Amino acid sequence: LAKTTQPISMDSYEGQEVNITCSHNNIATNDYITWYQQFPSQGPRFIIQGYKTKVTNEVASLFIPADRKSSTLSLPRVSLSDTAVYYCLVVLYNQGGKLIFGQGTELSVKP
Amino acid sequence: DTAVSQTPKYLVTQMGNDKSIKCEQNLGHDTMYWYKQDSKKFLKIMFSYNNKELIINETVPNRFSPKSPDKAHLNLHINSLELGDSAVYFCASSQAGTPNYGYTFGSGTRLTVV
Numbered sequence: 451l452a453k454t455t456q457p458i459s460m461d462s463y464e465g466q467e468v469n470i471t472c473s474h475n476n477i478a479t480n481d482y483i484t485w486y487q488q489f490p491s492q493g494p495r496f497i498i499q500g501y502k503t504k505v506t507n508e509v510a511s512l513f514i515p516a517d518r519k520s521s522t523l524s525l526p527r528v529s530l531s532d533t534a535v536y537y538c539l540v541v542l543y544n545q546g547g548k549l550i551f552g553q554g555t556e557l558s559v560k561p
Numbered sequence: 562d563t564a565v566s567q568t569p570k571y572l573v574t575q576m577g578n579d580k581s582i583k584c585e586q587n588l589g590h591d592t593m594y595w596y597k598q599d600s601k602k603f604l605k606i607m608f609s610y611n612n613k614e615l616i617i618n619e620t621v622p623n624r625f626s627p628k629s630p631d632k633a634h635l636n637l638h639i640n641s642l643e644l645g646d647s648a649v650y651f652c653a654s655s656q657a658g659t660p661n662y663g664y665t666f667g668s669g670t671r672l673t674v675v
Contacts, residue, residue, distance in 0.1 A: 493565075493651050493666025494604065535602060541662070548617060549596075549664070551604040 454538045454552035461558050468525040470555050472538030475519050481540040483514060483521045488535045488554070498523070499541070525557075533559045564588050565667040567652050573673045574642055582637045582670045584652030590663060592616075593635035595627060596651040598669070604651070610635050639672075647674045 456472040474483065482501055486494040498505055500512040500521070511524040525532060535554040542548045565586045574580050586593060594617075595607040609617035610629040624640040639646060649669045655662035 491668070493653070493668050495666070496664055537604070543662075545617070548606055548609065549604075550606075554602055 456538050456555045459556040468528050470523045473520045484541050485523045486537040528559045564665050567667040567670050571671050578642050579640045584635050586654040590654035590656040592655045594653040595637050598649040642674045644674050
C-alpha cells in the first residue's frame with residue numbers, strides 16, 4: 451500500500467513560490483499522485499493530479515520525476531489565503547477510488 | 562446549491578448515546594464515502610457505497626453503521642458513543658470515469674463526545 455511522506459509544516463511569505471515535496475517510494479504502477487488542500491473547518495479540496503512528468507493548472511504545478519518515487523507541488527506567488535494543510539496522496543482507482551491520506555503539510559503564509 | 566451537504570455541522574453528545582449524521586449529494590455521483598479525521602489531522606476512509614451497495618468497509622467498530630437509502634444519500638449511525646469517537650467526519654462523493662473521479666467532500670461534522 452503506497453504511503454506518502456511530506457514535511458509536517460512550512461512557512462512562507464506572500465508573493466513567494468512554495469514547493470512542497472512528497473515521497474511515495476512504493477507507489478504502484480496504476481496509482482496516480484494527487485494533492486488536496488484543506489482549510490480549517492472545511493473538507494479537503496482537489497488541487498491537482500498527475501501520473502508522471504509535469505502537470506499545470508490555474509492553481510498549481512505538479513512535478514513528478516521518471517521514477518515516480520516523489521513529487522513536488524509548486525504554488526506560484528502564494529497569498530495569505532493559501533494558508534492551509536496540503537495533502538499528498540495516492541488514489542487507488544482499482545479499489546473504488548479509495549483515497550489514502552498522509553499527515554499533510556501545514557503551510558503558513560505570512561505578510 | 563451545495564454539492565455535498567452534511568448535517569449537523571456540530572454534534573455534542575454524551576457517552577453511550579446513539580446519534581446519526583446525514584449526507585446528501587446533488588452531483589449525480591454514484592459513489593459516496595465516509596472519512597474520519599482525528600485530532601492529528603489524519604483522514605481515514607471508513608465506508609464507501611456505490612449505488613446503495615457497500616463496497617469498502619474498513620476496520621470500523623460495529624457501532625458504526627452506514628445506510629444508503631438511495632445513491633444521493635449516505636447516512637452514518639453511531640451506537641453507544643465513546644470518547645474516542647470524537648472527531649470530524651467527512652462525507653464525500655465521486656463518479657468513476659470523470660477526471661479525478663470528481664471527488665468532492667462535504668464541510669464535515671464535528672462530533673464531540675463528553
